[in-house]
C-alpha cells in the first residue's frame with residue numbers, strides 16, 4: 001500500500017523574487033488560488049491521512065496575508081508543517097509571530113550559493129543579503145532550519161564551500177538538482193548540470209556526511225524517484241501532481257482537490273506510468289531510473305545522469 005509521506009502544497013504563485021530557475025514561473029498571483037478555508041481543509045485531510053510533513057511552498061508563502069492563520073490551524077490539529085521561503089519577508093516581527101503560534105514549524109530557506117554573486121546568478125540582484133537576514137532571524141528564534149540548495153551548472157563548483165557555510169551556520173542542507181521546467185526551461189543551457197558535476201556533488205556529500213545533516217534528493221543521490229509513491233505536490237489551483245516538476249504536462253495530473261478528496265486522488269493514481277522506459281529494464285537495480293520529471297521534460301524515457309542503458313546498448 002502506497003502512503004503519502006511528504007506533500008508539497010503550493011499556496012500561491014505570487015513572489016517578490018524572479019529567480020531564473022523557478023519551476024512555477026512565480027511572480028504574479030494566480031486567479032485560481034485556493035481560499036483560506038480550502039487550504040485548511042486540505043491540511044486537515046492530509047494530516048488525517050497520516051502525511052508526515054506538509055510543506056507549504058509557492059511562489060513565496062510568506063506573501064499570503066492568511067499565512068499566520070494557516071500555520072496556526074496546522075498547529076491546532078497537530079499537523080507537522082514546513083515553510084519553504086526565499087527568506088526576504090522573514091523580518092524579526094514575522095519570525096517571532098510564527099514562533100509564538102507554531103514553534104515546531106520546520107523552515108527551509110533557499111540559498112543557491114554561499115556568496116552573493118553565486119546566489120544572485122539565479123535569484124537576482126540584491127537577494128543575498130535579504131535572504132541571509134531572514135535565515136539568521138529563523139536561527140535566532142530557534143527554528144529547525146534547513147538551507148534548500150539547488151545544484152546547477154554554475155554553482156556546483158562551489159559546493160564544498162556551500163557545505164562549509166551550512167556547517168558554520170549550524171543548519172541542515174537539502175540538496176536538489178535543477179530540472180528545466182517553468183522559467184527554468186529558458187535557462188536550461190546555462191543551468192542543467194552534467195553527470196560529472198552530479199558525481200562531484202556526491203563525493204563532497206560523502207566527505208562531509210558526518211559533519212553536516214544532509215537531505216539529498218533522489219535526483220542527486222540516485223535513489224528511486226518518490227513521485228506519486230510517497231510524495232506529491234498540490235499546485236496553486238488544487239491540481240495534484242506526482243512531483244511539482246510534472247506541472248506542465250496534464251497527462252500526469254492526478255486530479256484536483258476541488259473535485260475529489262486527496263485520498264481518492266492518491267489511491268486512484270498508478271505511479272508506474274512515470275517509469276515507462278524503465279519497467280522491466282535489467283539495469284534498474286543499479287540505475288533506479290533517475291529523475292522521471294527530468295527525463296520526461298527532455299522527451300526521453302531515461303535520465304542521462306543515471307541511465308546505464310545508454311552506455312550498454
Ligand SMILES: C[S@@+](CC[C@H](N)C(=O)[O-])C[C@H]1O[C@@H](n2cnc3c(N)ncnc32)[C@H](O)[C@@H]1O
Pocket residue numbers: 015021022023024057058059060061084085086108109110148149150176177178179180181184
Ligand atoms: C518554488 S520555491 C517556493 C518557495 C520559496 N519561494 C523559495 O524560493 O524557497 C521551492 C523550491 O524549489 C526550488 N526550485 C525552483 N525552481 C526549480 C527548478 N527548476 N528545479 C529545481 N528546483 C527548483 C527553489 O529553489 C526552492 O528551493
Ligand code: SF4
Pocket residue numbers: 015016017018019021022023024025026027058059060086
Ligand atoms: S524560486 Fe521561490 S523565490 Fe524564486 S521566483 Fe520561484 S517562488 Fe520566488
Ligand code: SF4
Pocket residue numbers: 179217218219224225226227231243244245290291292293294
Ligand atoms: S521527478 Fe525528479 S525531482 Fe521529482 S521526486 Fe522524482 S527524482 Fe525527485
